[in-house]
Amino acid sequence: MKPSQLQSDEFAGHFATYINQVSEEYSLTEELEISVHRFIKFVQNIPMDKFDYRYAEGKWTIKDIILHLIDAERIFAYRALRFARNDKTALPGFDENDYVEEANADKRSLQDLLTEFLIVRQATLALFKSLSEEELMRKGTASNNLISVRALGFTIIGHQNHHQRVYQERYLD
Structure with missing residues (x-):
């Protein structure tokens, strides 16, 4: 399945914002697998002096953003699991700024962050590969918005793509 196959009610x-940033080139599971390696390669080519750089006062560092991607992917995958299992409980949003403030990304090595990112993605990929078409189509409410399981998968990818563009535009140019 590709992003264009999502229905407007999903x-x-x-x-x-995130789903629209996913390429039509690959299926959901292919893109989950490919995009993690693309991202890691991209990050490994960033000059070391940029990892603690903030382009403006109060903005996140590149390390902060990597850990934010890890946290968000865990949350999106958890939502996908709950909805795939037909759990109808409305799930709350989360304040990403509070998470980043508490995460202490600056105390972690780049390699440690990238290793964790890869491990989380492998777990996400295993989850999505295990789901049936019926489970992928199930919907639930998260952050006061209806979303399907498969749309959450594309959200994970698009969220990563969004932050990679932010890196390029605000940290590397």
């Missing part, structure tokens, strides 16, 4: 609100 996602709403801010999720569209």
Whole structure:
């Protein structure tokens, strides 16, 4: 399945921002697998002096963003699991700024962060590969918005793509 196969009732609100940033080139599981390696290669080519750089006061560092991607992917995958299992409980949002503030990314090595990112993605990939078409189509409410399991998968990828673009535009140019 590809992002264009999502129906208009499968996602709403801010999720569209991320889903619209996913390429049509590969299927969901292919892109989950490919994009993690693309991202790691991209990050490994960033000059070392940029990892603790902030382009403005109060903005996140590149390390902060990597850990934010890890946290967000865990949350999105958890939501996908709950909805795939037909759990109808509305799930709350999360304040990513509070998470980043508490995460202490600056105390972690780049290699440690990238290793964790890869491990989390492998778990996410295993989850999505295990789901049936019926489970992928199930929907739930997260952050006061309806979203399907498969739309959450594309959200994970699009969220990563979004932050990679931010790196390029605000940290590397």
